[in-house]
Amino acid sequence: MPGKWGHGIRPIQEPPVKTPKRIEPLVEDGLVDSVVRQLMSGKEAMIFVVRCGEETRCAKVYKAADQRSFRQSVDYTEGRRTKNSRRARAMEKGTRYGRKQREEAWQSAEVDALYRLAAAGVRVPKPYNFHEGVLLMELVSDGAGNPAPRLIDLEFTAEEARSHHRRLIAEVVRMLCAGVVHGDLSEYNILIDADGPVIIDLPQAVDAAGNSHAKSMLERDVRNLATSLGRFAPELLATDFGAEIWAHYEHGTLTVETALTGRFEHSTAPVKLGEVIQVIDDAKFEEAARRLRMEQ
Numbered sequence: 696m697p698g699k700w701g702h703g704i705r706p707i708q709e710p711p712v713k714t715p716k717r718i719e720p721l722v723e724d725g726l727v728d729s730v731v732r733q734l735m736s737g738k739e740a741m742i743f744v745v746r747c748g749e750e751t752r753c754a755k756v757y758k759a760a761d762q763r764s765f766r767q768s769v770d771y772t773e774g775r776r777t778k779n780s781r782r783a784r785a786m787e788k789g790t791r792y793g794r795k796q797r798e799e800a801w802q803s804a805e806v807d808a809l810y811r812l813a814a815a816g817v818r819v820p821k822p823y824n825f826h827e828g829v830l831l832m833e834l835v836s837d838g839a840g841n842p843a844p845r846l847i848d849l850e851f852t853a854e855e856a857r858s859h860h861r862r863l864i865a866e867v868v869r870m871l872c873a874g875v876v877h878g879d880l881s882e883y884n885i886l887i888d889a890d891g892p893v894i895i896d897l898p899q900a901v902d903a904a905g906n907s908h909a910k911s912m913l914e915r916d917v918r919n920l921a922t923s924l925g926r927f928a929p930e931l932l933a934t935d936f937g938a939e940i941w942a943h944y945e946h947g948t949l950t951v952e953t954a955l956t957g958r959f960e961h962s963t964a965p966v967k968l969g970e971v972i973q974v975i976d977d978a979k980f981e982e983a984a985r986r987l988r989m990e991q
Contacts, residue, residue, distance in 0.1 A: 717756045718743065720827045727754065727831070734842055739898065744834060744842065752823065753842075755830040757802050757898075802828055805898040808875055815873035816951075817866055818893045838889040846892070846923060847882040856927035863892050863920050864936050867913070869951050870894075871944055876901050876909045880916035882923035903944070910941050935959040 714722055714730050721727040731744040734753060743754045802825070809822040809832070821833040835843040851859065863885065870877065877900055884896035903909045917937030925932035934957035942959065943949035 715741075715743065715756065717827065717829055718745070718754055721754065721824075721829055721831065724826065726824055726826065730754075737896070739896075745831070747823075747831070751834050752831060753820075753834040755832065757828050757830070802830070802898060804900060805896075806830060808897040808900040811873055812870060812875060812894075812897075815869055817869050817873065818891070819897070820893065820895060835886045835888050835893045835895070837887070843886040843888040843893065845883060846885040846887060849887060851924070851927045853928040856924040857931070859887070859892055860920060860924045860928070860931055863894075863924075864917070864940075864955065865951070866892065866894055867917060867920075867936075868940055868949065868953065868955075871903055871913065871940065872949060872951055874903050876903050876906075876913045877916050878912045881919045913937055913941055 712730050712732055718727060718730060722729075726747065728746045728748065731746060731751070734742040734744050736742070740758055741756045743756065745752055745754045806822055806825045809819050812819045813821060820835055822830065823833070824831040837843045846859070867877075867880070877894065877897065879896065879899050880894065884894065886893045886895055901909050901912060903913075906912075914937035917940065921931045921934055921936075936955055936957050938959040938961065939955055939957065940949065943953055
């Protein structure tokens with residue numbers, strides 16, 4: 696039986712197919728032995744099932760910027776930093792080199808998020824390598840050892856829907872406690888393996904403290920969960936976990952153990968801009984301190 700991360704996947708008994716050009720460097724470097732088949736093609740990447748020694752993994756091949764339907768947006772890239780000043784200037788000026796660096800930064804953001812979230816205990820695919828625009832990672836499987844289905848492709852009982860929703864809200868909280876908001880969470884990028892939901896597709900993940908759109912993105916992510924699973928358990932449609940979670944985060948009271956109700960009373964009082972700015976500054980300071988501790 697597969698474990699928590701889908702380990703123990705049985706080798707897929709299919710003849711290897713021709714290796715896509717983008718995966719050839721991984722084969723030459725001994726990271727991939729053969730390509731089994733294409734698993735899917737999304738708005739930003741193509742996913743291939745590959746063999747790596749005795750293991751079956753997946754290779755995510757990012758599409759070129761002009762081939763993607765999901766466009767990079769300043770809403771997502773706000774708050775991202777690069778330590779290389781030459782690279783940062785080129786990215787800002789939009790030179791050819793800068794565009795290439797921006798594209799690489801967009802892709803590597805998913806790798807960084809996967810490592811960061813996995814370390815925090817969030818259920819995401821385990822990353823193995825990132826090479827030449829190809830992310831090599833765990834193939835999440837169902838109970839039979841086949842690639843796990845997406846949430847959109849399944850039907851649930853009301854009890855199952857409530858259970859998945861409860862676990863996904865806990866994952867959203869765990870992500871935010873790690874300083875990350877998915878930014879594009881929906882029924883299309885959640886897999887259901889033998890042990891429950893696994894969150895995928897994170898190149899657009901945003902830094903909660905450094906991005907001014909993080910609150911609205913988190914609330915949208917949570918609304919998407921309620922809408923998807925509310926088809927099977929309608930009472931979920933009336934919940935407001937997003938606003939409740941963010942309020943705890945703003946006040947520094949959010950932990951993975953925080954008891955949530957799904958109810959939130961929105962204030963109608965005038966916004967005190969100075970207090971809002973102070974909260975944002977405090978959050979940025981705390982995030983900078985957390986990153987410094989991690990680097991040390």
